[in-house]
Amino acid sequence: MRRRLATAILLVVALVAPAACGSGKPRSTTGAITLYTCVGDPTAKAVIAAFTKDHAGTKVELFRAPTGQLNARVAGDLRIGGIQADVLWACDPLTMHQFDTQKLLRSWSAPNAADIPAQYRSANYVGVDLLYLVAVVRNGVPVPKTWHDLTGPSYRGTVALPDPGFAASALGMLGYFASTAEYGLGYYRALKANGAVQVKSPDDVLTGVAKGTYDAGFTLANSAYLAKQKGSPIQVVWPQPGAVAIYAPIAVTTKAGDQALAEQFAAYVASRAGQQVVAKTNVYPVLPGLGGPEVPAGAPVVVPDWSKLFGSGKALYDKYRTIFPG
Incomplete structure (x- = not known):
């Protein structure tokens, strides 16, 4: 009798297990984490929605703010005992490197x-989207x-640039120009x-140029193409x-x-599936061939030597402030 019962149980397990594995249903897991990020709200929320749909029972709490405010939030956490985010999604490597030097990142x-x-x-982080700082x-x-x-004289008094103390893209731009001999x-x-004139954000530059307050400025390609x-x-x-x-x-x-x-x-954000979600929110994914905003054929691109800039962000910013006071 016991032998027959054991055989029946094994048969049931053998039949049920393949069906469950091939069901295509969201993975059943539980837990909650907190994400700190400076990426756009639509992108962060779309990625969270896609992840939690595929991981039933999980929750991702979101704190989203521009880079300057994100840094302030992290500093506040450290004053009261430690980082409260489980995941950090920064908008430039200089900011993330600073978090790394503060021993806030796991080896991952x-x-x-x-x-x-x-x-x-x-060694401890990977890029999951790209910002292209262009002229508008x-x-x-x-x-x-x-x-x-x-x-030059054609743009006298009519150019706007974003504040590197507020926007990560402006900090990255500062890093590139300051480290280039030309x-x-x-x-x-x-x-x-x-x-x-210095304004707060790349979007402020874009709005100012569109309204005619400025003739030209420095802004982000994806936002500019969408506005156009x-x-x-x-x-x-x-x-x-x-x-x-x-x-980022x-x-x-x-x-x-x-x-x-x-x-x-x-890992999901860095995966092909996550990158496709990023691309659908008008953001450039870091994995090639997944679409996203426009990049003109033959458009020139420069990439700063980040390794030479690591550790110099604050010093660069302080020097910048002597030129464009806050």
């Missing part, structure tokens, strides 16, 4: 890290062929001498030597909590 790498270009990953000019205004052109911090002095598609009277320009490519990395923190779920979430 995405399972598909080899698919991500080497310049967009490090109002229709009828001369198109700058190089970044240097924006310091530009250096002298480029910012030339902009200032030509009457350039909606009828904004602007042109999007990739001046020589190229648009500044800034990668993701990492798992040292917070005591559901480390496995945090790693699953970070």
Whole structure:
């Protein structure tokens, strides 16, 4: 009798297990993690929705803010005992490197890290989306062929640039220009001498150019193309030597909590499925061939040597502030 019962149980298990594995239903797991990020709200929420749909029973709490406010939140956490985020999704590698030097990141790498270009990953974090810092000019205004052109008489008093203390893309732009012999911090002095104005964010630049407050400025390619598609009277320009490519990395923190779920979430964002979600929110994915916003054929792109810039972010920012006070 016992032998017959055991045989029946084994038969039931053999029949049920394959059906469950091939059901295509969301993976059943439980847990909750907190994400800190500066990426756009639509992108963060779309990725969270896709992840939790595929991982039934999980929850991802979101804190989203521009880079300056994100840094303030992390600093506040540290004052009261430790980082409260399980996952950090920054908008530039200089910010993430600073978190790394503060010992806030676990040793982690995405399972598909080899698919991500080497310049967009490090030992403890990987890039999951790209920002292209480009020029935007109002229709009828001369198109700058190089970044240097924006310091010329055609743009006197009519150029806007974002604040690197507020926006990660502006910090990445500062890193590139300051570390390039052809530009250096002298480029910012030339902009200032030509009457350039600092505003808060790349979107503020875009709005100002669209309204005619400024003739030209520095902004993000994806936002600029979207505004143009909606009828904004602007042109999007990739001046020589190229648009500044800034990668946005993701990492798992040292917070005591559901480390496995945090790693699953970070890995999802870096995966092909997660990258496809990113691309559908008008953001450039870091994995090639998945679509996303427009990149003109032959558009020039420059990538800062981030390894040479690591550790210099605050010093660069302090020098910048002597040119464009806050």
